[in-house]
Amino acid sequence: MGLIEIARGCSRLVRFELQGCRLVTERGLRTMACLLARTLIDVKVSCCVNLDTAATLRALEPIRERIERLHVDCVWNGLKESDGLGHGFLNFDLNGLDEPGDGGELMDYFGGGECENATKRKRQRCEYEMGVHDSFLQSNGNGFCGKSWDKLQYLSLWIKVGDLLTPLPVAGLEDCPVLEEIRIKVEGDSRGQPKPAESEFGLSILACYPQLLKMQLDCGDTKGYALTAPSGQMDLSLWERFLLNGIGSLSLGELHYWPPQDEDVNQRSVSLPAAGLLQECYTLRKLFIHGTAHEHFMNFFLKIPNLRDVQLREDYYPAPENDMSTEMRVGSCSRFEDALNRRRICD
Template sequence: MAEVAAAGAGPSPLLDLPEPLLLLILGFLHDSRSRHRAALSCSRLLAAERLTRAAMALRGDPRTLDFLLLPPGFRFPALHRLDLSLISPWGHPLLSSTSASPTTYTTDPHHPDEIAERNAYVAARLAHYFPAVASLAVYSRDPSTLETLAPRWSATLHTIKLVRWHQRPLNLPAGADLEPILRTCPALTALDLSDFYCWTEDILPALAAHPAAAAKLTDLDLGLAGAGNGFLAHDLAAIARCCPNLRKLVAPCVFNPRYDDSVGDDALRSLASSCPRLTLLRLTEPFEPASASQREQAGVTAVGLVDFFARLPQLEDLTLDLQHDVLEAAPAMEALARRCPRVRFLTLGCFQGLCKAAWVHLDGIAVCGGLESLSMKNCQDLSDDSLAAIGRGCGRLASFAIQRCDRVTSAGIRKLVSARRSTLKEVSVLQCRFLNTAACLTALNPIRDRIESLEISCDWEEVEEEPANAANGCHHEDDEPANGATGCDNEDDDETAETSYESASKKCRYMEEFDNFSSWEMLRSLSLWLAAGQQLNPLISAGLDSCPRLEEISIKVEGDLRTCSRPSPVSVFGLSDLGAFQVLSKMKLDLSEAVGYALTAPTGHMDLAQWERFYLSGIESLENLYELDYWPPQDRDVNQRSLSLPAVALFQRSHGLRKLFVHGTTHEHFLSFFLKMPNLRDMQLREDYYPAPENDMMITEMRPESWLRFEVQLNNQPIPN
């Protein structure tokens, strides 16, 4: 279209199109970049794009004149989703009485009247450009930002997401962060605090102080990024009483029975009685997972869950992710299927006895036939027979995930995916004792040509000998009946051979039918978990050799690098092997849980700079890589996550990168490296580790002013296409 307008052979045909047809053309363009390019083809499309734009995320510094003095026509009257959480660099507040202003102002920026006047002017300009905002995301370092912004959209604002990864100001009264929006936004129905670092003690006082606003809330996400503790039983009950109209609730909770007021059956009953219209409920325990020998019996029981489910008939999405055991859960799952017929998404942690699979008839979770997504963690008695029963009973299952289920083998995975070949699209298998990478990929052969998303642990070692009871469902005499023990009687096997998935003859037929697939032709997203120091090189030979449509890969490395042996000078992690995936454009490389020495390392040990060289070597060979999210490794002793010189130098050689998001900091003089990347258009430093240091200067030479100078230089570079 741009070429037609520039040809000079007469008016563009687009000028003759009626307005409804122009809007229809834009309706086919969902990608932001495509809409921008179309809008540049002619003035009518530009005007139509601004009139119909529904969502926008802004970056930069609003205190500069370039932001404040935009042209008069720069208005988006239909825009209702506005993201301001990245608008100021380094997590500094958008509007605050304590933030320093750039040097573009001639008056004293620290004078209270000058700061208040500037903040009011910026808020007024934002309200002018975006008059109909209904959903707002904003970085709130302190309540002053919301005090200035929220009244500008008080009549239309119904959804707010707060973002903060810096420490909560210590002198704030409890609930002060939420008070401005609950007081000034009468139409507010949804509040998202999943990326907001605050205390659990801040929530209830704010809700109790504004009962009318709390009663109108229907969506409440209290994920509280970086939360080290959760809500106790009386807190959860009080929140439910304040918000009786909730339909969605996400909250971290304390299920540990050693706490006096831990969440148990009574707390769940109280929650269901106060909020009977819940459709989404996600309660998680925000603590490190304990080993099986250290776990105790939680205060949540199967009997209590039966009563709990009976009070939530509209439930569709349920997460109960505990770190302590819920025993004999099969009757509760059967009650869930009866009492909550709409349930489609289910995540359970430390639930034992979910499916005994003792007979031909389905039991436990296998009777939840409407499930579309099922995730099970730390279910120690989940067996291959259980997976076979789930495959038979859950006929709509599209997403399946297991983690730390130590009795599951490749045979069970194969039975499940064979039964659900027509529906299953997403699979996650993490940290299971008897499932190494090669065995798991082989077990997924029945859906190899259909699966679209795969998450797997990279374990290249051979698994130990699979016990007979884990492989075929047979149990020792001293096994408890709750583990699904049925004995290994040959007569029983003969009687159920025609109806049971344990039949050896059927297993052979599955293998002959599905082992011919050689390509993961529909796979678009791949997630890998690796232990610290492990290499990626065996990935291709393990079976992921042909993924013609793979667009996105996520790699998570976890462990203590200080205990790893020093790799040889020529050894690398193996990112160059990912060059075999021709359309790979997005990558997440998360080394945040890889711990090492940041400043000094003893003799014979590597510091984090050398480990970053090990992990990032070969990234330049990924020629089609368009976007990279990178979490540097960290030294927890000094709370430091910063880019080293080898990492910056290796990024510089990745010429195809257009977007680079670093979840950490770096030194000021390293920024010049990024300016030499020819296609780099969007570069961000995000200090989103919790809690981020209060004083940024203690861990880096970076300053907000130096980052602003870098942004100006980056934006002034000629960018092809």
Template sequence: MTTTINDLPDVILSNIIAAVSDIRTRNSASLVSHKWLLLDRSTRTSLILRGNARDLHMLPSCFRSVTHLDLSLLSPWGHPLLSSVTDPALFARLLSQSFPNVQSLIIYSRNPNAIELLASQWPTLRKIKLVRWHQRPQQQVYGADLTPVFDNCTQIDYIDLSNFYCWTDDIPAALRCYPLIASKLTLLNLLNSSFPEGFKSQEVGEITKFCPNLKEFMIVCMFDPRYPGFVGDETLVLISVNCPKLSVLHLADPLALANARADPDTQGFSTDDASITVATLIEMFSGLPLLEELVFDICNNVRDCGPALEILNSKCPKIKRLKLGNFHGISMPIESKLDGVALCQRIESLSIRNVADLNDMGLIAIARGCSKLVKFEVQGCKNITVHGMRTFVCLLKRTLVDVKISCCKNLGAKSSLKALGPIQDRIQRLHIDCVFDDSDEDEIEIDCNYDDELGHKRKKLKLDIDLNDLSNGFQQKPWEKLEHLSLWFSVGELLTPLLSLGLEDCPNLEEIFIKVEGDCRDFAKPQPSEFGLSYLAIYPKLVKMQLDCGETIGYAHTAPSGRLDLSVWERFYLYGIGNLGLIELDYWPPQDKDVNQRSLSLPAAGLLQECVALRKLFIHGTAHEHFLNFLLRIPNLRDVQVREDYYPAPENDMSTEMRADSCSRFEDALNRRHIED
């Protein structure tokens, strides 16, 4: 008699199925038998609801163990959640009965009404994330969006507003009115790109005073000393004094959060220095002994910060993840002696941006000292070259699997790929800028005499490599473990040159992210006629793509004589996408910022319908109902969303691109089709 997995006791089998985290795998497991179906339903703890809120008869009632519920993707997306429901109170009641154990909730909150109804249904709620890309109601009182949460959910300890368009005045006002609840918060995420100036010094001081038990604190601040209320020495010390239990601290400038690219030809120093001294950083780090993750991403210079980073290593023994922007002097080895960030031996993830004085020797020192690095990101560092980067990855080839090289003047696409040769068979995630040049030198010669990290033993390192020989053999080696590839392009650049540099053999590549930036109004017409997506068909396992043209600026409607509108550029970038076997696609159409419009064009809709294998399509913009009907010709498409997720989302919901009835009719037509699985 054959023994099968079904012979296991139900308790053990239930634990096995509960341990499966991949959603599609769980869905497949639930089709094995009725028993497995029941076990899957009873063990799911996380669920993202899709579909239209008006279709109450489709609300599932079999997921009784769900503790994390995401309602932010209900359609029509971006509209008030209860606007299409006849009886909002009944809808809220049915949700609470279907999911009685919810502890964590995500919801698109266009106005406080939905929160007022839903928060009362789950009084034991502990985590909440609010999402809103539309304008905040002008007449709304300060803190009105959070008031229903604090009124009904007294055990709340996790608030995420990173994608919630509000005013900085709303946060202190809400915390001030509920000091007891504020004192219980352990996570507060205010790292929101919708704040054009960030939080001022006084507001940061108030927030940290109200929330002394925070363990994770993320906030966008104004560090520019030219503006009143800037964050400087006093505020940084106040953070460590008011919140000594922090294990995660993210402080970012609004411009840094916008991820604006620096000019590769600049020296890397900003115009003004931040009002932050090394002595203050030392005092701040000394007051945060539990710190594990630090992000200090600002756009003003912090000079000679090496001694402060040495104190970070000694006073914060748990530090593992570090990101620094515009911090200079992080590694300045003298006679090859390690200093600064190179002494942070325990960090596993390091990201540095706009470090003007970092050169090859400093980079090599970081590799020698930070020998546990798994992830490394470098952006806007003008003085590092292929020589230093290759030596860096050589020293870390046993651990490094995630690399991002961006906006470095001496590291174009060709140079970056050559530098990563030593870990070509290990790397799993990679980002490079597709800047193509022929400036690589023919030979690498680096002599480094140095003491090891403990200063005990003298060593010598020498690399003598012929890059011509390297490039000949480089294309023959596969990128065996590469699963995620991220690429940046300037407007008008082509994808095809990249594949000739050695990236054609990626047998396990599953996901690719392509970002295009620039002003296409500077071009008369794209040359040649296609970007080159069809060439990605050489990757046998490629099933997911993010194509982000959201920062490609052009004319949406009427272009002046001799200029092209955005539909021509959409055709240029999407041509050939039907040749790929994509299952999931996220697409950001180009935009016209002058009229705040990012909309799918007719050529784009026609090209997207050629993706016959697609199951999931997110369009991060708007689309006419007529163009959406093109997508009905994709046989297996089952999950489509049109999302205005850019600040501020257009308010005129009566236009044909955003009308709720248009989206609903398209969804009805999508659901009427027969899909095999």
């Protein structure tokens, strides 16, 4: 009943975050979303064991046409890009009037005593129906309605290193016509992880969002071997190839990138494969590297025709005073800056 009480007590709630709530269920979150459907536009759901990605998106269906900012964890629970779920799901209707139901199971979450008082306030009833709703027949075949997230402008995702991003559309985020910005945080220890079965992480699937212009790809909490990896293990350059494969298919104007790190050698640097893949982002105008880069690799970025702003930011961890591992040099940065300014930009 905690979420219901929040919805009752904060009837004008605009932003709501769930962090590490083990008892919250899909039905409970859906109830709250329905009761706050007129105001709630910013939602974050993270580390809730009963809410994987698909369940979270189903629960937020009542505010799907209004929500503007969303964070979810990419927990697929076996969901694959080609899967058609076809399972029944919770159908939820909010009836604002005090009318009798049509046979469905009605639960008055506002309490009988409160709602039968002298003021005769209108009661809001929540109708639950397990099974397949008529809208399923109009869905895309996987149990999710084909309706779009009409106002979603910002999407934040958390995903474990080694997992794929490709199930995202089939989980329920296939149609986001005005999505402008996405943040993806990849976290975990790649040491000991098996080599991914696929050649790419799945950034190319984001091409289905026509207005996507800004991306933050944060691999700063991804740990691995920066130098020689043990036999059978992938070093960070190969992980970067896996993570960035397909990024050139996106029409991004601004990109923030945090390379993965090797804490043992105090290094977070753009590798050769990463530099080669980043240079394929031909529409980029602003590139922010939150790490270091070799001067030769930085010169790859000069091939991006309309690139105007490149920044290297050592904002990731406090390096020791005698740190000699960094590849950022004043002379290197000056030469790159001069080369960038000498280019002729078409527009």
